[in-house]
Amino acid sequence: MTETVTGPARQGTDAALARYAVRLGDDALVLAQQLCGWITRAPTIEEDLALSNIALDLVGHARTLLALGGRLDGTGRTEDDFAFLRTEREFTNALLVEIPDGDFAGTVARQLAYTHHAVLLYEALAASTDPELAAFAVRAAKEVAYHRRHADDWVVRLGLGTAESARRMRAGLERVWPCTAELFEEDALVRGLTAAGAVPAPGPLRERWHEEVAAVLKRAGLPLPAPKWHATGGRDGLHTEAFGPLVAELQSVHRQFPGGTW
Amino acid sequence: MTGSPARAAASPGAGEEAASQARLTAEFEALLAEGETVEPRDWMPDGYRRMLIRQIAQHAHSEIIGMQPEGAWLTRAPSLHRKSVLLAKVQDEAGHGLYLYSAAETLGVDRAELLAALHRGQQRYAATFNHPALTWADTGAVAWLTDGAAVINQAPLCHTSYGPYARAMRRVCQEEAFHVRQGYDLMKALCEGTPAQKAMAQDAVDRWWLPAVALMFGPPDTEAAGGDAKTAALGAAVSRRAIAWGIKRHTNDELRQRFVDHCVPQAERLGLTLPDPGIRWNEERGHYDFGPVDWELYRGALGDDTHTARQRLAHRVAAHEDGAWVREAAAAYAARQSGADTAGTSTEAVA
Ligand SMILES: [Fe+2]
Ligand SMILES: [Fe+2]
Numbered sequence: 001m002t003e004t005v006t007g008p009a010r011q012g013t014d015a016a017l018a019r020y021a022v023r024l025g026d027d028a029l030v031l032a033q034q035l036c037g038w039i040t041r042a043p044t045i046e047e048d049l050a051l052s053n054i055a056l057d058l059v060g061h062a063r064t065l066l067a068l069g070g071r072l073d074g075t076g077r078t079e080d081d082f083a084f085l086r087t088e089r090e091f092t093n094a095l096l097v098e099i100p101d102g103d104f105a106g107t108v109a110r111q112l113a114y115t116h117h118a119v120l121l122y123e124a125l126a127a128s129t130d131p132e133l134a135a136f137a138v139r140a141a142k143e144v145a146y147h148r149r150h151a152d153d154w155v156v157r158l159g160l161g162t163a164e165s166a167r168r169m170r171a172g173l174e175r176v177w178p179c180t181a182e183l184f185e186e187d188a189l190v191r192g193l194t195a196a197g198a199v200p201a202p203g204p205l206r207e208r209w210h211e212e213v214a215a216v217l218k219r220a221g222l223p224l225p226a227p228k229w230h231a232t233g234g235r236d237g238l239h240t241e242a243f244g245p246l247v248a249e250l251q252s253v254h255r256q257f258p259g260g261t262w
Numbered sequence: 263m264t265g266s267p268a269r270a271a272a273s274p275g276a277g278e279e280a281a282s283q284a285r286l287t288a289e290f291e292a293l294l295a296e297g298e299t300v301e302p303r304d305w306m307p308d309g310y311r312r313m314l315i316r317q318i319a320q321h322a323h324s325e326i327i328g329m330q331p332e333g334a335w336l337t338r339a340p341s342l343h344r345k346s347v348l349l350a351k352v353q354d355e356a357g358h359g360l361y362l363y364s365a366a367e368t369l370g371v372d373r374a375e376l377l378a379a380l381h382r383g384q385q386r387y388a389a390t391f392n393h394p395a396l397t398w399a400d401t402g403a404v405a406w407l408t409d410g411a412a413v414i415n416q417a418p419l420c421h422t423s424y425g426p427y428a429r430a431m432r433r434v435c436q437e438e439a440f441h442v443r444q445g446y447d448l449m450k451a452l453c454e455g456t457p458a459q460k461a462m463a464q465d466a467v468d469r470w471w472l473p474a475v476a477l478m479f480g481p482p483d484t485e486a487a488g489g490d491a492k493t494a495a496l497g498a499a500v501s502r503r504a505i506a507w508g509i510k511r512h513t514n515d516e517l518r519q520r521f522v523d524h525c526v527p528q529a530e531r532l533g534l535t536l537p538d539p540g541i542r543w544n545e546e547r548g549h550y551d552f553g554p555v556d557w558e559l560y561r562g563a564l565g566d567d568t569h570t571a572r573q574r575l576a577h578r579v580a581a582h583e584d585g586a587w588v589r590e591a592a593a594a595y596a597a598r599q600s601g602a603d604t605a606g607t608s609t610e611a612v613a
Pocket of ligand 2: 438
């Protein structure tokens with residue numbers, strides 16, 4: 001990941017990297033939006049605090065990544081242009097972050113899958129040829145490592161807590177696991193960027209991710225789900241039906257005041 | 263109070279109890295008069311302990327119920343910057359709730375008990391939060407006005423006589439002052455925005471001014487406030503007791519005046535009109551005059567049984583009940599980790 005590319009090749013990479021950054025930014029933004037829905041409804045006040053803290057970090061990641069996308073793709077779009085003025089079909093988050101998660105166990109299952117993926121990815125992105133993306137990744141990896149710890153602790157607590165918590169945790173894992181493969185999808189965009197040394201190859205990340213989550217689930221006495229199908233489409237803007245209302249809620253105030261400044 | 267006789271455990275003989283009680287009370291009040299703080303292990307009159315528990319619990323409940331009107335706007339914040347700011351604020355309020363429940367626990371009650379009392383409607387929270395937050399601008403008005411009122415109310419509590427409460431309040435006050443600045447900044451952005459944005463800001467102030475002025479400071483407790491004499495006399499008696507014990511430092515009406523004096527120039531700078539035609543500078547008093555709150559009318563309009571009040575409590579109770587299985591699981595896991603769990607339900611639970 002050291003070669004310096006210039007000219008049209010560089011521009012091509014920038015445009016591709018912009019799309020890549022927006023994908024990750026959308027993941028962080030949509031997940032933050034889901035966690036916002038927990039605040040004041042969490043099982044304890046400590047959890048209200050923890051989940052708002054995690055959501056706050058994720059909004060921070062989204063802001064950096066979306067703004068980076070707007071700079072790299074040459075459109076000059078701001079973080080808010082991306083968040084509030086795109087249609088559902090223009091969002092490119094993975095389906096994992098948008099599906100309804102059912103209950104607290106579902107949230108924990110999703111956090112387990114996402115955080116282990118995000119730490120591995122950001123640690124690898126710290127070596128990206130793009131200096132801005134690399135600098136962001138160093139900071140974000142540290143923050144998500146705390147979120148990963150929070151998820152791991154809950155998986156173990158719920159897995160070994162009561163019969164009901166273990167049952168709900170198994171159900172939560174079953175619910176979200178079909179959406180985990182998409183995090184490591186290797187489409188043309190990712191292949192091109194991997195070849196250019198701009199982003200890490202998903203294959204090795206997936207192997208490490210699998211080992212890590214399997215180890216946590218083992219500690220928690222929970223089976224690793226083996227889904228028979230894998231969801232896909234989010235990276236192409238093909239979302240679930242639940243996504244429309246989520247985007248409508250996210251954008252409602254912003255769109256009610258055209259030309260508004262906030 | 264270290265080394266004082268009041269700190270020694272009270273173990274009087276049967277006949278001497280009343281005399282000893284009176285002596286301890288006199289010593290306690292003398293020490294308070296000298297500005298000493300009371301710590302959890304010190305002797306304290308029952309009335310002092312009860313008044314503190316009631317006040318700290320009500321304060322803690324207000325922090326967590328107060329998360330609801332703003333928390334409901336987290337998913338709709340109109341910019342990512344404002345979303346971050348609001349998330350940080352709501353997170354702070356949860357933290358305030360935690361500090362305050364911990365302070366109450368030093369007085370021999372526990373959080374679960376206090377929450378149960380809140381859920382049964384036996385303990386109160388600031389009725390201000392029984393107003394609905396209808397638009398995005400309400401989050402700004404709440405932070406500017408309600409948190410603003412809280413800062414003025416609470417600044418003296420940083421020196422309240424009970425040590426753990428005073429220490430909790432020092433952390434709380436710092437953060438509240440920050441919330442007020444952010445609320446003002448949010449309102450400023452709306453006022454400098456489109457006419458529709460400014461109209462939204464004015465509408466929010468129209469609805470949140472009276473709740474802040476009236477409810478954040480409690481009922482009138484001086485005759486001068488122009489309320490009815492009976493209410494004022496009752497309020498004054500409660501305030502006198504609290505002031506004598508160093509729990510309160512100022513009357514409700516003094517603090518209310520301070521708040522109005524703070525807000526009027528800020529509203530002028532924003533270009534917003536405070537909805538009280540009685541507001542005008544009084545050169546003689548060196549304060550802003552403001553219209554008297556019609557308490558009778560206001561209380562009638564804001565019973566505990568409004569739609570929003572029911573909603574606040576129902577939301578809180580639902581969160582508590584929905585989370586019961588999570589708390590049970592965490593407790594069962596913790597018990598197993600500490601080895602205290604030898605047999606029974608949670609062992610069979612994982613089978
Ligand atoms: Fe607070
Ligand atoms: Fe506050």
